[in-house]
Amino acid sequence: MGVFRAEDKNISKKKVIYSCRFMTFLGTLGSLLGSVLCFIKGCMYVVDSFLQYSVNRGKVIFLLVEAIDIYLLGTVMLVFGLGLYELFISNLDTSESRTHDIVSNRSSLFGMFTLKERPQWLEVKSVSELKTKLGHVIVMLLLIGLFDKSKRVVITSVTDLLCISVSIFFSSACLFLLSRLNGSH
Template identity: 25%
Template sequence: MRKIMENWFESTLWSTRLFILLPVIFSMLAAIALFVIASYDIYEVILYTLHVFSSHLHPENFHEKVVGIIISAVDLYLIAVVMLLFSFGLYELFISKIDAAERSEGSKILQIHSLDELKDKLAKVIVMVLVVSFFKRVLHTTYSNPLEMLYFAGAILALALGLYFLHKGGNHQ
């Protein structure tokens, strides 16, 4: 009787891993939604740019507006990639290897073999999201004195060093 209870409990415990399908599915849907939203933003920028060129106008802050929207779209794309990596990683770690990915001759970036590997890949993409967000904010910042420019240069140096060490320590997938 004890062995039967133990087998039943272990089987039930093992089956609870299937609840991971919820974050897998919703992360994938979130990624798709972000890809669509970012693509729509880019589409709107293209239409706006075509309108400006066809009407021979040059609105004030045209370049800043266009670049700002494009940087925001890139930011959304990167966040969507984080969601995809998260989704693929959880599935591979808790449910099953993705057979199509194993057979694929394409990039192996979406294959995850350990929780540490998933965290490392997510951290790298999140750092890139932060870098893009930093430059989006910098685009709309005005500098009133030389000390602010020095802080800006220091921030860029810190980002460059961070990216250098992040790239140096990784396995470059």
């Protein structure tokens, strides 16, 4: 009888520890809310660029680059939040869900765009894979930041122009190599 109680205690401890995975829901929710805020802020930059078009056309490009930067940050937060959900909270098996779910019950945008299967970018099987996906988006953010900074640099000599072009080339080459190392084409 004492053996059964010890086993019951071990099972209940495992259940408690396994239930702690739902704490990642806080990170998921915060990340998704942050993503929504980033997309709203990006839209504000786009609207502001339309308003500035007739007044100061030079500022329009800067506002649109800022919008792209904010949209990418929102995408990072979205991918991170969905990846956390997929890794720790979701109990869906992709092969099982494809055979059992009805297409009309799948995720869609107000019933207009029904997804027949889970998007490949959402299938996260490990924390390492999630970090790799986030790394790609972060490198892209850094590349856009470099482009933004390069527009503000005053070029006074051929050496300045060469340094800027080499830095943009190396950054783009790093993004290309990162995508090739991961096997995504």
